[in-house]
Structure formats: structure tokens, C-alpha cells
Amino acid sequence: MSPLSNRLFQSAELRQEMKINPRLYQAMELLYMPLLDLQQHLKSEMAENPFLEMTEADVSGEVSLDEERKEEKAEDEIDWEEILLDGFDTGGVRRGQYEERDSHLPTPTEEADLRDRLLEQLHHLSISDREMRMGEEIIGNIEDSGLLCCPLEEVLEGVNAWLIDVRRVAVERARALSDLEARAEEMAEVEELFRPYELEEAERMLRVVQRMDPPGVGARDVRESILLQMNHKGMGDSLAHRLVQDHFDDFLAHRWNDIARELGVSPREVQDASDEVAKLDPKPGLQYSPDEDPYILPDLIVEKIDGDYHVFLNDTNLPRLRISRAYREVARNRNQYKGENKEFISNKLNSANWMIQAIEQRRQTMLKVMNFIVDRQRDFFERGIQFLRPLTLREVADHIQMHESTVSRVTNEKFVQTPRGVYPLKFFFSSGLSTSTGEDISARGVKDKIRILVQQENEKKPLTDQKIVDLLGDEGIQIARRTVAKYRDQLGILPARMRKRV
Numbered sequence: 001m002s003p004l005s006n007r008l009f010q011s012a013e014l015r016q017e018m019k020i021n022p023r024l025y026q027a028m029e030l031l032y033m034p035l036l037d038l039q040q041h042l043k044s045e046m047a048e049n050p051f052l053e054m055t056e057a058d059v060s061g062e063v064s065l066d067e068e069r070k071e072e073k074a075e076d077e078i079d080w081e082e083i084l085l086d087g088f089d090t091g092g093v094r095r096g097q098y099e100e101r102d103s104h105l106p107t108p109t110e111e112a113d114l115r116d117r118l119l120e121q122l123h124h125l126s127i128s129d130r131e132m133r134m135g136e137e138i139i140g141n142i143e144d145s146g147l148l149c150c151p152l153e154e155v156l157e158g159v160n161a162w163l164i165d166v167r168r169v170a171v172e173r174a175r176a177l178s179d180l181e182a183r184a185e186e187m188a189e190v191e192e193l194f195r196p197y198e199l200e201e202a203e204r205m206l207r208v209v210q211r212m213d214p215p216g217v218g219a220r221d222v223r224e225s226i227l228l229q230m231n232h233k234g235m236g237d238s239l240a241h242r243l244v245q246d247h248f249d250d251f252l253a254h255r256w257n258d259i260a261r262e263l264g265v266s267p268r269e270v271q272d273a274s275d276e277v278a279k280l281d282p283k284p285g286l287q288y289s290p291d292e293d294p295y296i297l298p299d300l301i302v303e304k305i306d307g308d309y310h311v312f313l314n315d316t317n318l319p320r321l322r323i324s325r326a327y328r329e330v331a332r333n334r335n336q337y338k339g340e341n342k343e344f345i346s347n348k349l350n351s352a353n354w355m356i357q358a359i360e361q362r363r364q365t366m367l368k369v370m371n372f373i374v375d376r377q378r379d380f381f382e383r384g385i386q387f388l389r390p391l392t393l394r395e396v397a398d399h400i401q402m403h404e405s406t407v408s409r410v411t412n413e414k415f416v417q418t419p420r421g422v423y424p425l426k427f428f429f430s431s432g433l434s435t436s437t438g439e440d441i442s443a444r445g446v447k448d449k450i451r452i453l454v455q456q457e458n459e460k461k462p463l464t465d466q467k468i469v470d471l472l473g474d475e476g477i478q479i480a481r482r483t484v485a486k487y488r489d490q491l492g493i494l495p496a497r498m499r500k501r502v
Contacts, residue, residue: 146285
């Protein structure tokens with residue numbers, strides 16, 4: 001056959017492929033789930049699989065004898081064969097199913113956000129409908145930070161585009177009036193009410209919004225927001241106001257001497273004025289933004305008992321899964337069922353057994369990973385973050401004889417409660433730096449040392465990056481200056497020139 005032929009043909013090929021079983025995918029998802037997500041997932045599984053039930057265990061982890069007897073008695077009162085043939089509908093909640101308990105925790109309520117507060121203030125003003133419409137348009141374009149998200153010209157274009165469509169409908173309704181006098185009055189009112197806005201009107205209404213609470217809201221940039229706040233505090237004639245009004249770029253760069261020469265004041269006065277500016281909020285709207293921090297429920301607990309650290313799973317609110325004894329009896333006699341009923345029993349029973357094994361495997365894997373972390377990072381638990389040792393996922397995977405991706409899933413979005421606080425499991429993993437003693441030190445430990453050095457420095461002679469390198473070198477830590485600069489930036493610490501006080 002010619003190599004340039006475009007005819008169809010068939011060929012045989014032998015190759016090997018590895019395909020992941022759907023249940024393996026589900027097992028990986030279970031490893032990835034934090035505790036709260038796992039609780040919801042198990043509830044869903046309970047609703048779909050009648051062979052699964054969840055039992056509340058006592059402190060020892062065993063189901064009480066009274067509970068066993070009650071369940072056995074209840075099972076004798078139910079005709080499970082009839083239930084099976086009716087599609088497993090018992091008409092009520094299945095025994096052992098996890099039930100919600102009454103909670104005494106306060107029910108969260110939705111709080112008014114920044115826009116709601118601004119609209120409320122706007123609607124209390126004695127202004128015309130036309131002004132009200134422009135005010136609502138401006139507020140609708142204010143970000144959560146409190147700043148206007150686009151130029152005022154774009155706000156103007158948006159409200160005028162809306163007016164064109166509304167005006168068209170109003171004009172058609174006015175023309176439909178049979179009374180000529182009434183039609184003329186209606187048309188005149190429409191022309192007045194829906195005429196396009198001018199930029200002057202938008203600017204005037206923006207100034208109204210900028211006088212609302214919180215001070216600084218509605219500004220077009222951070223500089224304007226700070227100026228609005230200073231005007232609100234009566235600082236319009238202050239050195240701090242002049243600093244932001246006329247020398248904002250130099251102020252951001254901490255060029256105190258340059259500003260002092262131009263304003264004819266001392267550098268110390270300029271620095272004191274900048275301290276006053278620093279007390280203001282560049283994004284005032286964030287104080288009304290909803291709290292997006294998720295509620296953290298630790299998946300693991302580390303406690304020090306008799307001098308040793310012990311790891312526990314925080315799953316006391318997660319009842320253990322088991323195969324329902326009633327449905328197990330049905331499954332034992334499934335030969336009497338045929339067709340779809342028999343297939344349904346087999347599939348659900350296998351799925352229930354697999355789910356129980358997967359949950360137990362998840363528990364054991366998490367305990368193995370955390371126990372190794374505790375052994376490796378004992379110095380951290382005893383002495384603090386500066387003694388955190390470098391650790392990689394590969395080291396943990398090799399120790400527990402599992403794949404690195406498995407360890408990654410186990411540690412992702414999981415938290416542990418320790419005597420030193422609550423930490424994400426990822427916190428214990430970091431790269432290392434060499435020391436003169438031959439031992440490695442965690443990068444997080446080095447960052448903490450840098451933070452402490454800066455906190456203890458002389459403000460009039462702040463430590464340069466090279467000086468920090470030298471001080472760390474005295475402690476046996478070998479680190480490059482550019483690495484110090486990178487860590488300093490990650491900690492949010494300014495360069496030495498900008499930290500200097502006069």
C-alpha cells in the first residue's frame with residue numbers, strides 16, 4: 001500500500017493498559033475528604049444503600065448489650081421479605097441510620113453586606129427618583145473593598161444604556177393613551193424622567209455616596225479613600241493630608257528625606273505623619289464583608305500523655321459503619337429471589353462491604369501518616385517552630401509503604417489539633433537547608449528565625465538581607481541572600497531601607 005494512500009484499512013495491535021477501577025476512584029476520594037465532607041458522604045451512602053447502617057458506639061467503641069437486644073427485637077417485628085419485594089421502603093427511618101441531634105449552637109444568620117448598608121443609607125435620603133437611580137447604580141459598582149470597581153464614565157454608560165430600554169417601553173405606553181392631553185403630560189414626564197444622565201450628575205451623586213458610612217467608601221483608588229477618611233476626621237489641613245495629596249508615590253516608597261526637603265519640615269515629622277496615615281484603612285468596605293473563613297474540625301488529635309505523644313482520630317461524631325443484620329439475613333437467603341431483586345441484593349451487599357473496608361483503610365492510613373509525622377517532628381512539639389525538621393511526601397510514603405499520591409491525598413485539607421495549636425497537615429512538610437552541623441533545618445524554621453531577628457532589630461539601623469545571612473551563618477545555617485529576600489517577602493517584611501526609622 002502506498003504511504004500516501006488515504007484509503008481505510010484495519011490492523012491488529014497488542015498493547016497493555018492500566019485502567020483504574022471506579023471503586024478505586026471512590027477510595028481516593030474518601031482519602032481526600034475532610035471530616036465534615038466525609039460525614040455528609042456517609043449520610044448519602046446510607047440513603048442509597050439499605051445494607052449499610054451506622055451505630056453509635058460508647059466510649060469503649062462497643063455497642064451496648066441493651067442496644068443489641070432492642071435491635072434484635074425490632075428485627076423480629078419486621079417482615080423483611082415483604083420490604084425487599086416492595087423496594088426496601090420501610091415507611092420510616094432505618095435503624096442505625098445516623099440521626100441529627102438537637103444542637104445548642106447558635107444558628108448562623110445572614111448579615112447585611114456593604115452594599116446592603118449603603119443602599120439602606122441611600123433610601124433614607126431625601127432625593128429625587130432620578131438621583132436615587134444613579135445612587136443605586138454607583139453602589140452596585142462598589143467592590144467588597146469599598147472602592148469603585150470601574151471608572152465613573154463606565155457607570156454612566158451602564159445606567160444610560162438601561163435608560164434607553166426603559167424609556168422605549170414608557171414611550172410606547174404613553175402613546176397608547178387616547179386622551180391627547182394626558183398623552184402629552186405623560187410624554188413630558190417620560191422625557192424628563194428618562195433623559196440620559198450627564199457626567200456632572202454622576203459625580204455629584206458619587207460625592208453623596210462618599211459621605212456615607214464607612215468613611216472612605218466609594219473612592220476610585222486607595223489614595224482617594226485615605227483622603228476621604230482624613231477629611232472625615234478633620235485632618236484636611238494636616239501634614240498627613242499633604243503627604244497623601246501631593247507626595248503619594250514618595251510616601252509609598254518611604255522617601256522621608258525627599259518629602260521633608262520639598263515640604264520644608266524634618267524627616268521625623270514626615271515619618272510621624274506617615275504613622276498617622278498608616279492607622280487608616282485603605283479598604284474600608286472589608287469590615288462588612290462576610291466571614292469566609294471555613295469552620296475547621298480537626299481530623300486528628302495529638303495529645304501528650306505521660307511524656308509520649310499519642311495520635312487519635314477525631315471521629316467520635318462519625319458512627320462506625322456495619323452491615324445491617326436484618327438485611328444480612330435477607331442476603332443469606334437471596335437464592336429465593338430472582339432477576340433484578342437478586343442482582344440488587346448482590347450489588348448493594350458488595351458495595352456495603354467495600355465501603356466499610358475503605359473507611360477503615362482510610363482511618364489506618366491517616367493514623368500511620370500522622371504517627372510518622374509526630375515521630376519525625378518531635379522537636380517541634382517540644383520546642384517550637386524553629387525546630388521543625390524538613391519533611392517530604394516521599395519520605396512518608398516510603399515509610400508507610402504507600403504511593404506518594406496517597407500521602408498527598410491523606411494530608412490535603414486535613415487538620416490536626418496539637419498541644420501547640422491546630423495546624424494543617426501540610427504545615428509539617430517543607431524543604432530543608434543545610435547547617436554546619438550536618439543536620440538539615442526546615443525552611444519554615446528559618447522563616448521564623450528571620451521574623452524574630454527583624455522584630456528584635458534596631459529600628460534606626462535595620463538588618464539588611466546580607467546581615468541576616470551573616471547572623472544565620474553564625475548559627476550554622478547556610479543560606480543565600482536571595483533566599484533571605486524571598487523568605488522576607490513571603491513574611492510580608494519590607495526591605496531594610498523601608499523599615500528604617502529616623
